[in-house]
Amino acid sequence: MPFPSVLVANRGEIAIRVFRTLRRLGIRSVAVHGDADARAPHVREADEAVRIPSYLDIGAVIEAARRTGAAAIHPGYGFLAENAAFARACADAGLVFIGPPPEAIEAMGDKIRAKRTVAAAGVPVVPGRDEAGLSDAVLAEAALATGLPVLIKPSAGGGGKGMRLVREEPELADAIASARREARASFGDDTLLVERFVENPRHIEIQVFADSHGATVHLGERECSLQRRHQKIVEEAPSPLLDEAARERMGASAVAAARAVGYTGAGTVEYIVSADRPGEYFFMEMNTRLQVEHPVTELVTGLDLVELQLRVAAGEPLPFSEAPPLRGHAVEARVYAEDPSRGFLPTGGDVLLLNEPSGEHVRVDSGLAEGTEVGGSYDPMLAKVIAWGTDRAEALHRLDRALASYTLLGVPTNVAFLRTLLAHPEVAAGRLDTGLVERSLDDLAPSRPVPDEVLAAAALERMLALETGDPDPWAVPDGWRPGAPAWTPWIITPAGGDPIEVRVQGRAHGALVAVGDAAPVPASLAGDGTLTLSYDGRTLSYAAARHGHTLWLGRDGHAWALAEHVRAERGADAIAAGDGVLRSPMPGTVLAVKVAEGDAVTEGQPLVVVEAMKMEHTVTAPIAGVVAQLPARTGAQVALDAVLAVIEEG
8 A cells, every 4th residue: 555544634525535545545544624623524534533723734734644643644625735835844744745846836836937937848828927026007017018808817826716807907906906915815925917818718627647757647638617707617528629639739738837847746737728719728827736626537537546646655656658548528517505596605504404416427526414514614615526428418418417316405505506507508519618607697597586386385394394193173273264274374485585475275285375476276295304295286306404494495406495484564763675784695704894884875885895715795885875883893703694784875
């Protein structure tokens, strides 16, 4: 075995995924965790776990490895994975860092240095300006000289953090200031560069591997063009754009980039490719770690990339000298804790019920379990669903069916959105670019009312809860009276929606149900955990879980949170219709409060900035008026829909 024991300096799905390979190889696994993760699934999956103050605490991670006798540390991705100081600290402590040399991390971690290094090796780079220390004024001049549209990008970090697309000159100043602020917060470095924005761009990356014996090979490409706000959503291998000749040209370029920095281990060279001119490609950056989307490469090559990482780190040579042939097609969809119906804002909550897909050629990499608390402290990605097929159409179909069987109740997710995205005609045809999702949002994430049958199921579930099995009609408080059954009204409030009255005449096993102003229809409900609804001649099954007064129902990848609502009479001095109430659009932390009580504000004026899962959201005034109440405080934690401020018309 490469090592007797390995510590994984990460959490969630990537930690569990690495443990899977360690277990198969007979290697003892060690987890680390913060206080919030003490009962997390990755802690239970490991052979041993050690509490640390923070996943970013280098000293604590090193000490955990020493205490547990781990010989090596796998960093996963995120946190310390691309931290050269951490790689050096491992070496100083006599531990093997399962990753590239710190010099390679530094060379590729600085985008300015990386571009110059690979350009010297003959790798094509995007036109722009990338000297260190560019001032705001010089950046603006460089953007205009390069020619709009341009991308303003942080020199440090990745994942789309701090990246801004600028199409018009008046946008430049605000974009530069915003990019610096987010880069400083995310990476501790606000150095920026400017690059030409390639119209209709496709994001294609090459997986490379290098050993310490001089071998460097590529393992084909991954298409990562389906993105939103520069964050990947769906990835696939191989790309539907490239032919074999283009694949070999880009692969050779990626190998040259890796060799230019003395690379060893797993790495990914990312390119921007014009959808209009597929023969033209430019280097964007190199990620000096395992990628989130590595499973699609594993499924089309038959390789375990984590095992290769372990063996290369242990000094073994790669078991091949050239890329193995690609077999079939694989597609991965990322499951995020976010609400597409509310602008993809981060969500949170407790996992009340979880049913992840399985079956032939379907894989799920997940960090979830029932009872897991999803908060706002970490990245919103919860799991990945991956499917393989003999061709692209089969892989897409298999992934859609897997997502249809994915049920997570208690935390709003993007699963239904993913199914809609996969069915988009341009996606099905392979006509992709990085702007496709944003252009199609009205079709992909429309504002849809909750179906009547779901509301009916929620009302009947309440009726079902009242039933005792006693045949005496007086034993059930369902509105029964002598002569004829009465209508029992239930007020159901969908998450983010308005209250809807659902009237039920009869009992759950046989009733008439009227949703809102609709005519009554026959319906019945039975079951426990899984509810079977007969409604207007249709029979439907729902996964169900209750949390307090909220019932969660799930079906076909959709999930609805439905609260019992008590209609309350408002006093004369109540805030009319709540028009002046600012509520938090997501659970998170208040970063900034830009006004004080008594201030006059205009409609649309920024008032409060809330951050969750490394994403900032500015909440603006819904009306012009005066700040009458200001519960928001800088640094305070707020829940979804918590009142931040109240504006009274003045």
